[in-house]
Amino acid sequence: MKCMRIQRSWVKKLTFVYNAGYRSPQAVQAMTFNTQKSGTMKKKEQLSDDDKALFRQLMTGTRKLKQDTMVHKPMRKKAEVSLKRQLSEQADNSHYFSDEFQPLLAEDGPVRYVRSDVSHYELKKLRRGDYTPEIFLDLHGLTQQQAKQELGALIAACRREHIFCASVMHGHGKHILKQQTPLWLAQHPDVMAFHQAPKMFGGDAALLVLIEVEEWQPPELP
Template structure:
């Protein structure tokens, strides 16, 4: 049967002639993009660049302007958390978010924490304000800052600052050790 199919194919293709050229060009030599190509180009230009910032701008549970923010991951020692809460650690870096909109605050907090972690800075102070008069709801920036801090893997704990550091308008942040600090710590304890 295969031979019959092949013979039939050859009979059907007998009057087919080879094209002289496979390249199609415009008569005037200029190539104009098709409508589909123009649409794809426009969509690519409008598409936002990849954003490594994973902090969400979706709705968060709002906190009151005078609410104490308190968060710690499992495994953080109570003594360490207590010292953070009481402001006993030296603050090595401060971020001022006051007056920023949510988009700018999100970017600033993400970059600030990433930079501090990479440089080995462990204790931070973030000024977000109390937001008593913020519209449409009070304490919007404070609420988002608190939610964002809990989303960042490098953040071990955070707590509302003591009065001397800003009270309800600021938050202490404790970061985990970076890779280099962990290695040094391992090396130090192996030698003992």
Template sequence: MTENDNDDQEGLFKEAMMDVQPLKKANRSAELKKPATKVPESTLRARRQAAQMEDKPGGAALSEAWVEPIEPEQKLVYSRSGIQHTRMRQLRQGLLPIQYQLDLHGYRIEEARELISEFLLFCRNEGMQCVRIIHGKSHRSTNRQNTLKSHVNHWLRQLPEVLAFCSAPPSEGGTGSLLVLLKRKA
């Protein structure tokens, strides 16, 4: 092949690719696994009661005690003792596949507490291990004590089915969401 042939090939290629547009980045949330069927409310109630009785001394609900205020951009990291450093690194870097997510935007604190309990119980019963909870950053809140982010941080530390959680990498929601690692279903 001569240099003239290479120039012809390159010119043909450029001409053929002139109208090509790059693909848009896919929305990862659309790829998340959805539950196959809706679980009846009576079943959810029974599961919640059973989980409270077996996992919590005296069946206590999530604490209403004072909650440590969290700044909107503060990164959160928590893990129970015994979690491998490699597993935590994978969680922090967003390397574990997110199997389901809960978006708490627009919910009041009381509603969010109930939703989180139901969500995590459902996910664990379905055998999911890594989920995302989107709590937002509460930039517009003047009283940091009452932010959803602060409460979610407080509640997740109380739940025995939560092994670890951390703020998501920027591509997965950043400090406005948490990646949560759940215990395997027994």
């Protein structure tokens, strides 16, 4: 819509009052503001017939908006349900991690594990960096209990979002989390394989983990 300038010595402010049953304005009221330097208020003036006609012309073809009667669920309640589900999934997945059970892992070479029904070729692809992790978990500064909970949440998130490759950063050295993380992961039934990460993804301070998701198939490599 083009803007039209009215040549007058005062500025008018239009207040539009619409009636829900009509397309055109029901009433138009004009208020005038004094622009004199003295600051005294001028007497209110009504719109002229020409201005009213111009306004009606500009408003021709306007239509009332339909009221949105859709009832939207409160977002806070939806967030609470989502959080409850996440906590439930976290608990379900972290209960697999036992400190008493010690799975047998290879003692020589880099840390690695492959589930009995998974091809050993997946280990080779993890080692070479053929798989790029889509999600990362940093365990630095966590207690063992916190680390278990975060690992459980990671696996739940991977399965929920159909993410098959994740990176778990446990840090360097010989601290407890670096020793325990592979033992915990090897106990989870949805962990297909893991291998010490290639240098580009953290080297011996991290693991690349292959998670089983629904209808998972090894991606075709270029």
